[in-house]
Amino acid sequence: MQKSELKQLIEQASGRTEADIVFKNAQIVDVYNARLIKGNLAIGNGKILGIGDDYHGKQEIDVAGKYITPGLIDPHIHIESASVSPAVFGQLATPHGTTTILADPHEIVNVAGVQII
Numbered sequence: 001m002q003k004s005e006l007k008q009l010i011e012q013a014s015g016r017t018e019a020d021i022v023f024k025n026a027q028i029v030d031v032y033n034a035r036l037i038k039g040n041l042a043i044g045n046g047k048i049l050g051i052g053d054d055y056h057g058k059q060e061i062d063v064a065g066k067y068i069t070p071g072l073i074d075p076h077i078h079i080e081s082a083s084v085s086p087a088v089f090g091q092l093a094t095p096h097g098t099t100t101i102l103a104d105p106h107e108i109v110n111v112a113g114v115q116i117i
């Protein structure tokens, strides 16, 4: 991250300058504390700036009645068992909220076998 970007994010997060986007009236899922937070979520340069009623954005979107959740992380997946390419797997998983996977490719060894000399 460039110093200028960090400075801009700090200015936006503090509320001294407008955020890029503010999602208003959201139900924000706090997975660490197993609770919902009602409020406004501010975004700057694709990053979460903060949650608070005082944020204003260049773009403000009213999401009343909707939820904002962090992307899901699947910590153990065998992409090859899905019989699709990694790119297609990503296209299928992303709309359901999975944004990160940790792939265990051991099935490739089962299929390819060992090299016979």
Ligand SMILES: [Zn+2]
Pocket (backbone or CB within 6 Å): 076, 077, 078, 104, 106
């Ligand atoms: Zn495995």
